[in-house]
Amino acid sequence: MSTNAQQPVDRAGTGTSSVTERLVDANRRYAAQFSDPGMDARPVLQVAVVACMDARLDLHAALGLELGDCHTIRNAGGVVTDDTIRSLTISQRALGTRSVVLIHHTGCGLESLTEDFRTELEDEVGQRPTWAVEAFRDVDQDVRQSIQRVRTSPFLAHTDDVRGFVFDVHTGLLREITNE
Numbered sequence: 001m002s003t004n005a006q007q008p009v010d011r012a013g014t015g016t017s018s019v020t021e022r023l024v025d026a027n028r029r030y031a032a033q034f035s036d037p038g039m040d041a042r043p044v045l046q047v048a049v050v051a052c053m054d055a056r057l058d059l060h061a062a063l064g065l066e067l068g069d070c071h072t073i074r075n076a077g078g079v080v081t082d083d084t085i086r087s088l089t090i091s092q093r094a095l096g097t098r099s100v101v102l103i104h105h106t107g108c109g110l111e112s113l114t115e116d117f118r119t120e121l122e123d124e125v126g127q128r129p130t131w132a133v134e135a136f137r138d139v140d141q142d143v144r145q146s147i148q149r150v151r152t153s154p155f156l157a158h159t160d161d162v163r164g165f166v167f168d169v170h171t172g173l174l175r176e177i178t179n180e
Contacts, residue, residue, distance in 0.1 A: 043070045043095070044069050046099060047098070048091045049073070049101045050080065051074050051105075052103070052104060054169075057105060062167065077109075081132075097158070101165070102143060104164070104166050105168070105169055115135060147177070150162045
């Protein structure tokens, strides 16, 4: 074996290099082939997608999106928080989006948490988080709540085209949630 041969690294990055180094190396390979697509920050489809950060959701593939089609805002649960409203407001008012698509999913980790998580953190680190966990038991109801938060925000200019869905992590299908 050659002395400069690299040790294999598994997908989790537990080999000889850190996960971050693996990502930086991948970026170097990407950049070597990169060609500026010549687009600006305005999404071509004028849509912002708010979704859970769950690693099982490949939003671009699941929705047939290409680079530049949408703004993607992700957080734990895909819930509409003040920071989500901040991002949507910038997306709409400064960058031209008009539609909002909300995507939660089956088997979300927030369904197994409670607001007690904040108390546990406070006990551990000595400081209570200023943010809410936004845990939920009923994913459909949480999508409805997120739709309502978007539709009633005074900061958003476009609240007529807001739709919410639950992504099934086993089938890949979206199920639309309505306010009925």
